[in-house]
Amino acid sequence: MIEKALSGNKFYWAWVCFLLAVIAVGVASYIRQFHYGLGITGMSRDVSWGFYIAQFTFFVGVAASAVMVVMPYYLHNFKRFGRITILGEFLAIPAVVMCMLFIFVDMGQPTRILNVILYYTPNSIMFWDMVALSGYLTINVLVGWTTLSAQQKSVPPPKWVKPLIYLSIPWAFSIHTVTAFLYAGLPARHFWLSAIMAARFLASAFAGGPALLVILCIIIKRITKFDPGEKAVKGLVTIVTYALIVNIFFVGLELFTALYSQVPGHMQTFKYLYFGLGGHGKLIPLMWFSTFLAISAVVLLLVPATRTNQITLLFACASVHISLWFDKGFGFVIGGFVPNPLEKVTEYWPTLNELLVTTGIWSIGLLILTALYKIAISVKVELEA
Amino acid sequence: MSIGRRQFLKAAGVTGLLGLVGSPLLKIFAPGELEASSEFREGAALTARRWSLVVDMKGFPTVESYTKCIEACYNAHNIPHMDNEKHEVKWIWPETYEHAFPDNYDVYLSENIESMTFLILCNHCDNPPCVRVCPTKATFKREDGIVAMDYHRCIGCRFCMAACPYGARSFNWRDPRPFIKNLNPLYPTRTKGVVEKCNFCAERLSRGEHPACVEASEGALVFGDLKDKDSNVRNILRTKFAITRKPDRGTLPRVYYIIGGS
Numbered sequence: 001m002i003e004k005a006l007s008g009n010k011f012y013w014a015w016v017c018f019l020l021a022v023i024a025v026g027v028a029s030y031i032r033q034f035h036y037g038l039g040i041t042g043m044s045r046d047v048s049w050g051f052y053i054a055q056f057t058f059f060v061g062v063a064a065s066a067v068m069v070v071m072p073y074y075l076h077n078f079k080r081f082g083r084i085t086i087l088g089e090f091l092a093i094p095a096v097v098m099c100m101l102f103i104f105v106d107m108g109q110p111t112r113i114l115n116v117i118l119y120y121t122p123n124s125i126m127f128w129d130m131v132a133l134s135g136y137l138t139i140n141v142l143v144g145w146t147t148l149s150a151q152q153k154s155v156p157p158p159k160w161v162k163p164l165i166y167l168s169i170p171w172a173f174s175i176h177t178v179t180a181f182l183y184a185g186l187p188a189r190h191f192w193l194s195a196i197m198a199a200r201f202l203a204s205a206f207a208g209g210p211a212l213l214v215i216l217c218i219i220i221k222r223i224t225k226f227d228p229g230e231k232a233v234k235g236l237v238t239i240v241t242y243a244l245i246v247n248i249f250f251v252g253l254e255l256f257t258a259l260y261s262q263v264p265g266h267m268q269t270f271k272y273l274y275f276g277l278g279g280h281g282k283l284i285p286l287m288w289f290s291t292f293l294a295i296s297a298v299v300l301l302l303v304p305a306t307r308t309n310q311i312t313l314l315f316a317c318a319s320v321h322i323s324l325w326f327d328k329g330f331g332f333v334i335g336g337f338v339p340n341p342l343e344k345v346t347e348y349w350p351t352l353n354e355l356l357v358t359t360g361i362w363s364i365g366l367l368i369l370t371a372l373y374k375i376a377i378s379v380k381v382e383l384e385a
Numbered sequence: 386m387s388i389g390r391r392q393f394l395k396a397a398g399v400t401g402l403l404g405l406v407g408s409p410l411l412k413i414f415a416p417g418e419l420e421a422s423s424e425f426r427e428g429a430a431l432t433a434r435r436w437s438l439v440v441d442m443k444g445f446p447t448v449e450s451y452t453k454c455i456e457a458c459y460n461a462h463n464i465p466h467m468d469n470e471k472h473e474v475k476w477i478w479p480e481t482y483e484h485a486f487p488d489n490y491d492v493y494l495s496e497n498i499e500s501m502t503f504l505i506l507c508n509h510c511d512n513p514p515c516v517r518v519c520p521t522k523a524t525f526k527r528e529d530g531i532v533a534m535d536y537h538r539c540i541g542c543r544f545c546m547a548a549c550p551y552g553a554r555s556f557n558w559r560d561p562r563p564f565i566k567n568l569n570p571l572y573p574t575r576t577k578g579v580v581e582k583c584n585f586c587a588e589r590l591s592r593g594e595h596p597a598c599v600e601a602s603e604g605a606l607v608f609g610d611l612k613d614k615d616s617n618v619r620n621i622l623r624t625k626f627a628i629t630r631k632p633d634r635g636t637l638p639r640v641y642y643i644i645g646g647s
Contacts, residue, residue, distance in 0.1 A: 037557065037558055037559035037560060037577035037578055038558050039469070039472050040559075044471030044558075045472065045473050045546075045552075108539070108540065108542070108557070112538070115520075115521040115523075115540050116520045116540065118521075119538065121521060123517055124518050124519055126520035126542060130520075186518070187634040187636065188548055188634070337547075340552055341549065342480060342485070342487065343484060343487040
C-alpha cells in the first residue's frame, strides 16, 4: 500500500516539498539548539517547561481523540463512522510521533534518553507516559494498517485485530490520563494540583481532536474523490459540541474552587493568565482570545443554521481547535510555573529558534498525516470505483 | 537459522549506511566533547543516620555574614555566575521572609523579620517529590537522607524542577564552564543540559569535612544528625522554636529556621 503515497499530482508533490523544506529549517534550528543548549529557548529557571512540553500535552489529546471514532464504530456499531475510523486512527499516528518528538527536543541531554528504559523507574509518571505513548503508537499502526489492507483485498481483517481494537479504547483514555498525571501529582504547583485535570484533558481532547477531523473531512471531500459522508461529519460535530461544553464546565469548576475558596495559591495562576500578576501579563490576550473562540464556537455549534452551513461549521471547528490550542498548548503549561514557588513572577515567551523547531515538528506530523491519508483515501477510492 | 543472500545484503547495506551516516552525525552533534571526571579521596568520612541543617537567623546580622556562606558554596562546587538571570544556577541564595515563607506571610509582620535575609537551599526532604518524579533515578535519596544527583545519568527532562516546591533546582541552560570563576578540581563541573542543586556537600562529608556553608557561617549554620537524640541539631530543636518551609506539602523538609526568641 505504501506505494500509493509515492504517486500523486503536482499539487501533492508541491505540498510534500513545502513540508520537507520546513522540516529542514526545523532540523537546522534543532542542531543550533543542540550546540547551544536549551538556553536558546525562552525557558528559564522559573518557567522550566515551555512551548515544547505544552505542544506535547496538546497533541496527546489529538492522539487520544481517535477513540471518539473508534469507540462508537466498534463498540456501539455506529455504522456512519465506518468511513472515517481509518482517518481517526491515521490521525493518531502523526499526533503520537509529534508528542515523542516534542519530548525529545525538550531534553537537556537527548543522547541519554534511553536512560528512561535502562534505569526504568515505575514511580515516575514519565516512565508510564513512555509506555502509554509507545503502546498507543504501536496499536494504531497495527490496527490501522491491517484493517486497511484487509479492506483493500476485500477480505475481513485477521481475528487478532479485534482484541487490539478493543484494547485501543481504554489505551486512548490512558494516554491522556497519564499525561494529566504528569502535572496533577506535583505538590509544588497549585494550578496543576487538581483532581479534575485528567477529566478536563479528556474533555478538551474529545472536542479539539474531532474538530480537527471535521476540518480534515471537509478538506478531503474538496480535494479528493473520497467523500467521508455528511452523516459521519454530523456525528463528529455532535461529539465536538458535547465535549466542548463539558470542557467549559470543567474549567468553570476549577474557577469556582479557586475563586470562591480564595486560597491564594489556587487563584494566583488564574489571575496571572486572565488579568496579570504584579504587572506581568503576557498571556492575557491569548487567554481571552481562547475564551472568546470557545464561547463563539459553542454558539455556532448549537444554532442549527450555523451548524449545518459548511462555512460556519468550518469556522466553528477551527475556533474549537485554536481555542484549545491556546488553552492547553500554551496557557496551561506556562501558567503552572507562574508565580514560581517563591511567589515571584518570571514570564515566558518562545524564541524564534524554538518556534522554528516547533514548526519543523508540526511539518513532520503533517507529512506523516499526508502520506497516511493519501494511502487510505487511494485505497477507499479504488474500492468504490 | 541461516540467512539468505538477499537478507545478508540488506543487513550489510543497513550496517554500511549507519557507518557512513553515523560518524558525520556524531561530528555535527558532539564536536570534541569531553566528559568531566573527578576523584574523591578517601578519608575519615562524616556519617549520620539523617543529616539536617539548622539556620539560626541570629547568626546572620549583616550582608557579609551570609554572603561568605554563599561564596564558600560557589567556590566549592564550581557554580557558574551566569550573566542572564533566567539561566542562573543557585544552590544557596538569599531571600526575604515573604519569598522564603510565602504561605506564612502577612503585611503586619514585625519589622525585624521584614528586614531579615534568609539563606535558602535544597531542603533534603524526607519525602522528596523530585526523587519521586525522576524517570532515571538520577536524583535519589541516600541512606543518610541526602538528596543527591548523578549528573551523568540526568537526561535534563526537568520534571524535578516542576516538582520541587522550594525552587531549589537549577538547570544548565547552556555550557556553564566559561562562567566558573575559581575552578575547584575537587568537584566536577557540569555540562549543559543537566539539573543540579545543593548536595549538602556529600563530597566534603566523605573527606571528613563539614559542608562549605556551615564552615563559613561561624556557628550560624548547624549541621548534624537528626536521628541522634543527643546531636547538636536535636539539642537546638528541643529548646528553640524552629520552622520549615512549606510544611503543608508533605515533603518533610530537613532544613530548619530559628527566627526569634531565645
